[in-house]
Amino acid sequence: MKKETKWLVGIGAALLASSTFLYPKQKMKQKGQVLQEIKPKEPELEKSKEKVAIYTERDQALQLRLEAIRMAKEEIKVTQYAIESDESGDVFAQALLEAAQRGVQVKLLCNGLTYNWKHSQKYKESALLNEPNFQISVYGGLRRLRPWEINNVLHDKLLLVDHRLAISSGRNVGNRFLWPNIEGKTKDMDVIIYTDDIDAPLIQKMEEYFNQLWNAPFVTRKKLHSKKKGTQAQERFLPKAKQATKEYANQIQGQSLALSFYPVEGVGFWHNPAHENIKSPWIAQQFLSLLATGKVTWIQTPYFVWHKTMRKGLENLRRYPTKVMTNSVATSPNFFAYSCYLRQKTWDEQYGEMVEYHGQGSLHHKGFLYGEKGVGIGSYNLDCRSTFLDTENLVLLQSKELHDQLQAQILAYQAEDLPAKNVQWKQKVMEAMGRIVYPFYDLT
Template identity: 30%
Template sequence: MLKKIKTIIFVLIGLYLLFAVSFGIIPYAIPKEVSEEMKPQFDVNRFYGADEQGVDRLTLAESPQSGFDSRIRLIREAQTSIDLVCHCVKDGITSEQIFAELLDAADRGVQVRVVLDGKVGGLSGSRKGIAYALSAHPNVQYRVYNPFCFYKPWEWNALLHDKILIGDDRVMILGGRNIGDAYFAPEGYTGKVTNDRDVVVYNTASGAEQSGDSVLSDAKAYFNEIWSCEAVKEPFPTLSESQKQKADETAAELKEVRAALMTARPELYGEEPYDYANSTVPAKQLTLIHNPLNAGPKEPWVGVQLANLGLTAKESVTMQSPYCTANKRLLSVMKSMAATLPEVILQTNSVASSPNYPAFSNYIENRKKFIDTGITIRELQSEDSIHGKSFLMDGRLSAVGSFNLDDRSMYIDTEAMLVIDSPEFYEQLKAAMDSYGNQSLTVSSDNSYEENADVTPLEVPWWKRTLMWLASLISRPFQFLI
């Protein structure tokens, strides 16, 4: 009898594994195409504004501190609503400080909505008290995208990857930063820095009839789509008594965290509102583009629109991504751009700087394929890493957001990018990207580095090279999931 039970258990486990592999992996192996009804909406001409300036002004939050400070200012000055969508929350005092500020905003009556990814969102373990504190507050709503469900393997791979923060109809921050000390490098932080960037958008028509002309209106509509989509769930519809107690304890601890920040950084808590008008540059047009929200294989909305832009360029395209995967669509677009443009540059990490073994191993093992497209590749020589996802085109258009040059961003995850028609902002972003270029080495046609008297290639420990190679053994056959 016991033997039969064991046999049945093994059969059931085998059937479940077959079910998981069949529906969790195979559907992603065949990339989706953009539907015919969507294609007319992808006209690249809509990214270009008229000669006059629009209602939006913007600036780059490039340094880790500027990324943190801009978030604290937005939350502090919000009067009616704050909407936050973010991929994940990681360790660090800055995570506590940002959520402390959100709870303080809720205390003064601001309506706060927070959406994180349901599998890697980060408010678990030692940070679960923050999730309880959010759920317990009457002015906060907390939800997660696509939490794990054991009987829906076709949804396991889909993650929420957007990073957007909106305050009222006045200010928005959109970019590639998650929340955590690696992204904000607070005073005393000694770890490796994950260098990223945000765009801070200021709606000059806030509160006026023309406010709806701002890209913030589109961003708010997109947030509402995320908020109400079928994949988004409320993780704690009700809290147990122990959870309520933990929520109260965490809220009290976060008040102390905020008080300490006010003492340490009084310049963030001045009485006068931040002068966005004189801290930003004008823009002719800002356009938000994003992927579908279904929790499964997606049509490549963002990837196709960025490709269309690159293929219509006349002079130059510069791309920055922390890593790339060698999918056929990406390689084909790069080859076409290199054949027609004087300059096509890819800026990315090196083995020395990259902390992402699965994705970067696929790039480094396929680097010759990227070289053969004819583009120029520049790899950062630093112990800190690039995490920014940005594009420059023809001295005028820029794009910043969450989209990586990989299969996952193209076909699996939610993503958002801001396409920017502003020569003034272009110069800001170009200067920031050039600063990485000045710390990078160009990859030559023989897959080695070109000599550069100003930049020395970093030594890569043998164990890191070995781990990259081992990771590539998995990343090659499963590239479509990376």
């Protein structure tokens, strides 16, 4: 390689690294200044006649989504961080396809980087787009000459049906989250909202947020390039998907989906901005304001990695009896996030009561409890990515029944204590990884 070429490659690599890491690092510092001036404030909730249920199990989580899709008569709107190329992904996609075939308008919005149909299963995209009622868009992803947009991630997991039913969750669509009777379970939860009033405030706010995401400047619409290829793709996809659907029906045979819906005294909806590349920390600002009231009792987050601008607000963990439940080194599946958590762990233990999960599988719950009735559930992790880089949402509810249900589940997780196996090597790897990853996010 010529000397001039080496220089060009070096300059290109430097520009890529600086735009991918240094640009967001500077923007996060700038936008995080609002977190330095946190004042105690409880969320402003609206009265609503909507009824709400929480589902914290796993085996019927896919069935919950299938039943919601099958009841649709007019439209379905979906946002998903990841739809995997496995049985759960095929069953979910087939249900959406069948809805479009019976006349339902389907809009599917996926995260650009985790859009798993782009390469090995491109035919699945063509099979869905072959239906005129089916639209697919992707949010963000790596675009030419704009490498910093790799950090712009759609992390919401929403399912909206006919303005009457909504599901917000932390679950991705994949076997690890939805398929019954497999090892390595990922534990998560769904909040399900139902109403007969199409003007109900919570679902209406969720619809408005979906429309903001769908029309964001980072969104790319997918197109069917050939009707012939679309028909061929359906002929290839449907037998495989129908086989997976049949297998799933056999797995849950004899089981029924039991949900307990409760009235709520108040509802609210938090989300990050849809139109910003590096996000203003809307959710973090509201959550830290609530934390400053001293009323937050439990926080559940799979990853606990704070940016330095969040530190002042998180000092309230020391002032009030708030407990934070997160994964342990034995249960965390995310090496990068946990490696940064280990770097901050001394500070965490000094300023708050950390409860590490030592049970079966891993925790993927995102939520919190406050007061005697307050509940927050959604996609937001208490980490710097969810605070500044990802689209996120949290549903807020006032309900004694839902509060007590979630609290009982948290205490059950706390009571699980399985012996950890082969964690020493994992911790050493994560500690070494933390030394590399940690400086890029300017966390200290």
